[in-house]
Structures are given as structure tokens and as C-alpha cells.
Amino acid sequence: MSDTKTVRFGLLGCIRFASKFVRTVTQSSNAVIIAISDPSLETAKTFAAANNLSPETVKIYGSYDELLNDENVDAVYLTMPVTQRGKWAVTAAEKKRHVLVEKPPAQDATELEKIVEACESNGVQFMDGTIWLHHQRTVKIRDTMFDSGLVGDVRHLYSTMTTPVPEQVLERLTKEAMGLAGAIGELGWYPIGAALWAMSYQMPISVRALPSSVSTNSVGTILSCTASLQFGSTATTTVTATAIVHCSFLSQLSTDLAISGSKGSIQINDYVIPYKEDTAWFEYTSGAKFVDMHIGWNVTPEKVTVDCGGTAETQEAMMLREFTRLVEGIKRGDLEADRRWADISKKTQLVVDAVKKSVDINCEVVHL
Amino acid sequence: MSDTKTVRFGLLGCIRFASKFVRTVTQSSNAVIIAISDPSLETAKTFAAANNLSPETVKIYGSYDELLNDENVDAVYLTMPVTQRGKWAVTAAEKKRHVLVEKPPAQDATELEKIVEACESNGVQFMDGTIWLHHQRTVKIRDTMFDSGLVGDVRHLYSTMTTPVPEQVLERLTKEAMGLAGAIGELGWYPIGAALWAMSYQMPISVRALPSSVSTNSVGTILSCTASLQFGSTATTTVTATAIVHCSFLSQLSTDLAISGSKGSIQINDYVIPYKEDTAWFEYTSGAKFVDMHIGWNVTPEKVTVDCGGTAETQEAMMLREFTRLVEGIKRGDLEADRRWADISKKTQLVVDAVKKSVDINCEVVHL
16 A cells, blocks of 8 residues: 555544444555554553554554654544543644544634634644534435425424433533533534535524523533524525424434425434444435325325445445545645535534523524 | 214315315214305305215205204314304304314414303313324324333424415415414414323423514415424423424425434324325334444334224224214213313413414513
8 A cells, every 4th residue: 555545543532432433444445543542541552452453553652642743643533522622633733633523523613713723724634523424325315305406495404413321420421521512512513513414504693592491410511402593595595494403411312304395305313323334214205295185195205225335335434535535635735625524513613602602691592 | 873873063164175074974984964054155065066965965055154053963063264263163062063173273262262161161072173183193102102101201392284385375375364373373283282292281381483483474474483392390300391393384295293202202204194094104212322333223213003994094083983972972961071172272272372472572482
């Protein structure tokens, strides 16, 4: 393998969840993990052993600084708690490492702007780890549902990310671990991002957290929140749209995305992580109406299945493919860093911040 | 057929939609249509011909008063515009006719209270035509999902009723035809009712129409609205719940009901009128979580199918069966009028009114 074809990754943080990234890189043809790091060397060693990362080919560091000083590292994947991501993402960019950072990438838009500026001024690629945006299903819906006009103008949208946390753990969700936005950042990032995606990244004109929807634990960490996002008229439609986003650590796992348009509707119940790795589906109706006498519908939902090439083209693999394509291009000198992913992150973070602000001001409207 | 076994219906209003009711009665074993009426005798005659109602067995009247004076009529089915339902339902009750009235049964809770009081003081049964509450699927969900504990406490709920109206017709939706609540009454009745049903008729503590979600036509009729309903703590849970209800004449047909509970979730996309008459289904997950490394789910949604006995036990047939069961019991002297259906109507109407009020006061919170 030539140097320009292989992206050499270092891990900043060895949480258990990072195993998925290791697996994806290991299965890829143009990326490799050459170093891992954690503030606890013990944690890093345990992670290496659990993930079959041999000390002969993978350096194991007991600090992020050491890894960032390893000249062989091209790119880093950051999984430490959100409260530390800003600092280390900026440091990584300044060391000319390409930055793939778990979501949410920062504590607020100001901190994210610093990361993005550091990446841009140092000519390195930025991307946050919102995997579902890379799934082929996501791409297919954009192509076949929106761009084709089957859905029409989006009029209403509902999206959730809820996952239950055991009661005794809820109290341990501190702001130091979770960031000031709590569940709005950790979970709400997904439904807010889904709303923006469906609206083709048109920004809402205002947001509002809904009264009584906000729960906190005894240390003030936000555990659940529902918010509405109001979208104004555009060049193509004078009708406004509303998105409802819901996130919670208090409900069973749900990752729903329901889009209601002027001509059609789309339904997905596993948009964040598909039920299965090798295949995914969505349902839609277009031109639906009740039949005569209102005893049924003229259509039933169409189910569209997307094959993930066995497991060769999972959403993780597709994200890695996009990130390495960009990094390789920059390494070869063919490409400049692509700002698209940073723009998506920044818009998502701005809405996360606005919802958090609405919570802080007693669920009043926050204008963007 | 003995007199006590057959409920003899008269129709107040001959709109096209009433054909469904005629069909259901015709297929039933214990009900019969003996008279129809419309302010336009021509409309009534045309309806009779279109629905194979022979003038030899069915009286055709050119006024509601004439039908209500026909001593052979036991019960009436009211389909005239909502703005006239209150007056005629009260008149029917005073004439000792049992009342089955299309939804929404009245323009507001005050008017509905008058109908219900007239029914109670005259010993006749009241029921509004919210058909889906009678579907066997609805009953099955209650038994197998809620009462069994599979869903746990409802934490969040999303429900819609949207149906597109051609642009040139939107302007003709006057308050005289639609009532003061517009789409909130005509369509919102369904998602609001679904929220109350899922919450076992616990009333919300407050409601709020969402800013920018409200559209009106040039004569001020509400065409679309999204609202949030806040439910307070109960004897069994301290965690509050939020319901989002959405109604619109500006989106494609959608009738979604998504319920997110502490232990499970339920998904239906045709709760108002099932896709097909002979069968219906819902999907649920319970105890769902991501598998190790978050590469999928431990479950996929379970699909539960409910057979409607071919088409012998459609939701219309089940509603008629319940209504005639009560009417026959009252006729025999075995039963008193059942207040349960009136209670459901009244609660639904109170929430409809509260959402309408929130729209009127610039989307401020309305406490109930």
C-alpha cells in the first residue's frame, strides 16, 4: 500500500463504543489503526487486547498528547466525553491531524466554530460521527423521495432518539460527562439533524422547548426534552413547516423519523442505527387518499429495501469511505478540505444550542 | 324480527359519506334504515337512489323535523355540518331518539354538554362517530400492549390526521361549514382522541398550539395546527408525558400514531381508517436495545395482524354493534344509557377547545 492510499488513524479515547470504529477500519481497504490512546494506559491496553490490536503494529499511549505527537498518525477519531472534545479536536487540527469526532462534536456552537476554524486554517478535514447521514438508505431517500418530488414540500416532521438508562445510572449523568445540553446534545443531535436533513439544511426561524417535556436529574442534567422547530417560507413554498424533535433517557429505545409532505410521506423507525447491518428499509406513500366511502386507502405503504452489500457497505463503512476519500485527496494535493460536513455540524449545533436556550428561559421561543 | 331486536335508524343529512353507514346497517342483522332526510328533498332522493334505498321501505323526507316526527324512528345518525349538529342532536334527544352523531359532535364543549344533557334527561344513548375506537385492533392494543405492561408508562406520543384539500377548495372552507375550530375540530379530533385513548383518558394539565404551525385561509378558517399536550404525574408514575398532535388540510393523507413508553413502543400509520377493511395491523417493540457495538437492534418490530372476519367485523360494524347493543338494552328496559361514550366525547372536545383557545391567544399555554 502506498502512503497516499492509506489513512493512518489514531484513537483519542478508548471507550467501549470505539470498538465499532476499529472493526470498520479493520475491514476497510484504505485505512489502518496505528495508535490508540487514553488518559488511563490501563484502559488503552485493555481496549487493545479486547479488539485484537497487536502492540507490534499499534502504538498504545497513556495520553492524548503522546499520540498527537506521533508523526505517523494522519487522522484521529475522538470519543472522549463531549466536554473534552473541543480542546482535543483543536489540538489535533493544530498538529495537522484530520479530525473525525464523535457527536456532539462540541459543547456549543462557539466551541464548534473553534474546532472548524482550526481544521480550516490547518488544511485538515473535519467530520463528526453522525453515521446515519452516510447510510445508503439516507442517500436513496434523498434521491428517490425528495429530489424526485414524490414527497413534495415537507410540511411536518417528527423525529426521536430515546434510549433508556437505568434509574440508578440517571443520577450519575453529570454535566461534566454529558455537557451542558445533556440529552439535547447527546441524543437530540440526531432528531435535530434529521429535521435539518429533511429540510435540505434550511434553518428554522425559531425553536421552542415544550413545557413539561423537560426532565432533569438532581444535578440538573437534562434527561429528556421535546422541542418544536419552525421553518419559514422559502423560494419554492409559502407554507411553513414544523418539526417536532424528541429525545429522552427515560423511554424505551426509539429512533423514529416520520416526514409528512404535500404529496407523500416517509416512515423510518430505525434511522439512527438500522435494525440490521446488512440491509435497511423505509416505507413511503405518495398520492395517498381514502377510497370511496372511506373504507380504506388507495395505496398501502411501499417498502423500499436497501442492500448494504452483505456488511461491506454498512453506514460505518460508508462514513469511513467518505472520510478517507477526502483525506486521501488532501494528502495527494488534489482536494481541499470539504466544508460540507462542518456546515452540517454547525447548523445542527446551532439548533441544539437554541433548544437548550429555550429550556433555560422557561420554554420561551428562541429566534435564530 | 321483534321490535326490541331491531334498531330503526333515520338519517339526518344525506351527504355522500353517509353511504358508508347505510352499507354497514344493510349488512347488519339487528338494524335497519327506515327513513332519510335532508333539507333538500332532491338530495335525499338522489341519495336514496344511489344507495338502493327503496321508497317502499324507506321514507324520504325533505326536512329533519319531519323525520324526527316519524314515530317509527328509534335512532338517528347525524351528518349535517358541525355548525348544525348541536341543534339537531338536542332536538332528536328531546324526541326520544337515540343519537349517533358524526365527529366532531358539536362546535365546543358547551354545546356538547347540552347534547349530552338532553340525551341523559331523555334516557337515550349518545355516541359520536369516532369509528376507530371500535376497531378490534384498538381493543387488542389496549389489552395486549397497555394492560399487559408491555409498553409501560406512556412517555411520549405523536399522532396526526392530515388530508390534502385542493387549493381552490381551501378558500371555500368557511366557518359556517367547518365550525370555529376548523381543522382542529374536523381533523384534530382524531389525534387528540388518540392521545387521550393512549393515556387511558387522563386529561392533560395544559396544551399549547405551536408557533408557526397554524395556517388559516383568507376567511380565517384554521387549516393546519400542531399542538402539544402536557400530562402530569399520576398515581403510578411521577414522570410526565407529552403528546404531539398534528392536523392539516395542507399535507398528504397521514394518520400516524406513535406511542413511546417506558418499556415499549407502538407504531400505527392507519389508525383512523385502516388501509384495508378485512384486516389491520400494528407494529411494536418491547425491551428494545442496541446490540453490542451498536451495529443493530436486539429485536425488529413485531407485526400483529387483526382479522376483521372478512369484512363482517369492520370498525363500522363494530361501532354499530355497540350502539345497537346499548339501544336494544334501553328499549328492553335492561340497560340505562351508557355515559362512557359521552365522557370520551366530552374530554376530546375539551382538549379541542383548549387547542383552539391557544391559537386564539397567540399560542400561549392553556391550562385545563
